Amino acid sequence: MSEMTASTPSYLWSLQDVLGQGATACVYKGRNKRSGELVAVKVFNLASYNRTHEVQMREFDMLRKLNHKNIVELFAVEELPSKQKVLVMEFCSGGSLLNLLEQPENAFGLAEPEFLTVLQCVVQGMNHLRENGVVHRDIKPGNIMRQTGEDARSIYKLTDFGAARELEDDEKFISIYGTEEYLHPDMYERVMLRKPQQKSYGVSVDLWSVGVTFYHTATGSLPFMPFRGPRKDKQTMYKITTEKPAGAICGLQRVANGPIEWSTYLPDSCQLSQGLQMHLVPVLAGILEADQERCWAFEQFFTATTDILQRQPVHLFALQQAMAHCIYIHHYSTVSVFFEEVAMQTGIDVQHQQLLYLGHELPLEGSMKVVNLPHTTAARPLILLSHRTETNHSLPVREQTPIMPAKFDVIADYNFTKIVVGVVHQYQRIVQLLHLHRELLLEGYYSYMMVLRRACGEAMDNIARISIRLKSCLTLQHRIFTLRGHHASENLGAVDKNDRLQQVTEHLPGYTAGIQEFQNRLDHLQIEQAKLAEMLPSDKSCQKMQMLLQKIVAIHQLYHKDRLLGKLLYNDEQIHKFEKIHLSTHLKRVKSLIRENCMEKYRDLLDTARTWSRILLEMQIHMQDFNSFSTGLLADLEMSEQHQNKALDRILVTLQPSGAGQQHEEIELRDKELMLSRMYHLKEEMEILGQELQSSNSIIESLEAVHSAVAVRPSMARPATL
Missing domain, CATH: 3.30.200.20 (Phosphorylase Kinase; domain 1)
Incomplete structure (x- = not known):
């Protein structure tokens, strides 16, 4: 051999x-x-x-x-x-989880679907260990292997059982195994700081290692970090892990000998949604507990993580807030519970929520089950409208600015480019997210406008029904007047009631004009929306960032080869230096693309969306008031018509009015007066709104010049099947 x-x-x-x-x-x-x-x-x-x-x-x-x-x-x-x-x-072809996390594109942690796969596989593997009374004692990303299943999905597997031993929940052990960054603090104190102690360790030491592993997988970095690193400053590392406040899941020292910054949240750079984080963070806080007596037991850990894995994600885009959310909820929960979860994450009260899906209102009963909600994705979420004024926010974009080594150094330059590749991958995700949010904003506001357009159509139908009812009442009134024509006093009352009905009839064209003004305003807004939408495909920011990323990756690969060589020949060294100049140029273009292109266009759209939101919300409130009024008015007219029919029946029996007949007429008169008062009030509101809409013309028109310079994709180009 x-x-x-x-x-x-x-x-x-x-x-x-x-x-x-x-x-x-x-x-x-x-x-x-x-x-x-x-x-x-x-x-x-x-x-x-x-x-x-x-x-x-x-x-x-x-x-x-x-x-x-x-x-x-x-x-x-x-x-x-x-x-x-x-x-x-x-043999696991995908290497280890550590290999995956060391890839530059995962410098800020895994994407949410892949993280959930890691969570599920590790939890199930650990559960099998507990069922067999086994403590692993060396859980870390390097001992979690990745295999690809027949459906191309990842399968993660625990490996390296050299340190494992059988141990029941109430048993202890005293021997030390494990990797220092993932060691429980009690074990770390003994093996890394060489401090004599008589402590014994239970199965909870595996949970600490699992917590560090999950944090590392979610963020791309370790949760407890001295300024000089965990292996160069062991005393500070021990101090961070043992002095960690309850609930904290991260401790970071930013300057030498500086204070420790504690956090009870995952960093903003993490790719996990807030919906998942709100369920995951309590688990991390429970198992990253140095005191073995206060640390969660395995049963509590399995219960909490299984609960997370059994929830289904519902993607949601809060239109007026311009924020994407992911609601993790059990499929058997009711829609009422879902609305409460939405309120908790968005801050929008249940009574102010309205959901749209694929451009249409989504009618939901509170007793319905969540499993009956339509399938959603980040690109095809439910659109959440709020019936109150909301503040939209731009996406948090924190620029990572690693410092380029000034001197020629093969190792330092390689390490720098590795960091840069990770940062630019993060920038690429941000550019893609900004582009998606612009699409969702344009599509969402188009749907919002269409909802109001349908409401205007329903209002016009209501006006038509009111007109028909009024004509019927007037006809009945005329017949009553004719039959009672020989009684002077009754004639005067009939004339008065007839005049009131005529006045209501005369006001209807004003309401019609008000609704038509709304429709005209919606036409104007939809033209503005279409202009922005038509320009969206011409925005090539994502493609430009991809090209810059490829060029930077090529330099990183060259520097990787240079690092392996160690000492470069003269010509190779010159090439290395030229590529460093190119790298500096590429980074400037990356920052310019983010700042002056993507973020500027996104902010412009947010400004426009604020104006749209104000106008549409005012319109929606007035339409709701009109619909409520018209419903009441139709009911009043129907009641009045019934009274008139009864009065007419009595007149047909006898031409002599009875005391009861006079009483009914007095009731009819009061109904007419109430109806007329309501219509006068609504007419005044409609006139005020018309003035407000007219004054907003200058605002809308002034935006046209800005919009012509904004490159965005048409929102309605997406087929209905998406």
Whole structure:
């Protein structure tokens, strides 16, 4: 056998295909000699044989005992010609979770769907360990392997059970294992600070490691960080973890010997939605507890994480706030509970909420189940309207400004470009998010306008129904007047009532004109919206950022090669320096694209949206008032018509009016007076609104000049099937 390869009776591997290396073993990519199937072969070094036989056999025994889809499978235990034992295990093509987190695009943590996959797999794997009475003692991203399933989704699996042992919930152990950044503070104190202690450790030490791992996965960084790093300043590292206030999940020292900044939230750069964070943060706070007595038990941890995983996300875009939300809620919850969750996250009270979906109002009953809500995505959310004035906010964009090394240094330049690639990936996500929010704003306000246009159509229908009712009442009034024409006093009363009905009839054209003014204003707003929408496809910010990212990645790859070479020849050094100048130019273009293009256009649209929101909200309030008034007016007219019909019936029986007949006429007269008073009041409101709308013309028209310079995509270009 070549010195570059090794084998057992059934498997062989190249010593150059190293998958991972630890203190006691090295893992290689190997193959089955008969089938060619890829495997992972763990070969133990000589140092591992200094351990007791019981410890040496522990990992073999553990893997034989465990059998779960989220734990790496053991295929065989074989021997080298030297009698060294090797473990032949399942090969995970995706590498480790740590490999994934070290990729520059994940410098600020994994995207929400992938994080949820990690959460689910680790929780299920840990649950299997607890069911078998096993404590892992070395949970970290490097010991969580990634496999790709047949559906192309990731499957994460726990591995490296060299430190694992069987331990019941009430048992303790005193031996020390693990990786220092993920060690429970009690274990850290003993092994890293070399402080003698008589403490024993329980299964909760795994929960601390899981908490650090989850934080690292969500944010791309460790939760507890001294200024000089956890491995260079162990005393401060211990101080941070042990003095952490209750509820805090992060401690950061920004300057040498400076104070510790505590946080009970995940950082803004994290890609997880606020909806998921509000459920995840309490879990992190519960398991990142240094006091083993106060730390959550496994049962509480499994209950809380299972609850998160059983919730379904409902994507929501609060239009007037210009904010995207994701509501995590159980599918069996009622819509009433969903509305309360929306109010909690958005601050918009339940009575002020109105939902739209694909341009139409979404009628929901409080007793309906959430499972019956339409399927939503970040690009196709429910649109939330508020029936009160809301403040919209621009997206928080915090520029990351790493300092470029001034001197030529191969290692420093490589490290700098690695940071830059991660930052530009984050900028690219921000540009894409801004573009999506502009689309949603334009589409949402178009839908809002269409809702009001339909309301105007319904108002015109109500006016038509009122007109028909009025004509019927006038006709009946005329017949009563004709039949009672020979009684002078009654004639005078009939004439008075007839005049009142005529006045109501005369006011109807004014209401019609008011509704038509609303429709004209909506026409104007929709023209403005269409102008903005037509220009959206011409915005190439996302493509430009992608090109800049590719150029920066190419420089990073060159610097990676230079770092491996170490000392460069003269020509290679010159190329290295030229690329550094190009990198500086690319970074300036990135910042310009973010500041002067994307953010400026987004702010312009927000300004326009504020004006639209004010006008549409005022219009909606008046339309609601008119609909309420017209409904009452129709009811009054119907009642009046019924009274007139009864009076007419009595007149047809006898031409002599009775006292009761006079009483009914007095009731009719009061109804007419009340109806006329309401119509006068509404007419005054409509005239005031008309003046307000007229005064806003100058504001709208002044925006046209601004809009012509704003490049945005048409909101209604998206097909209804989206």
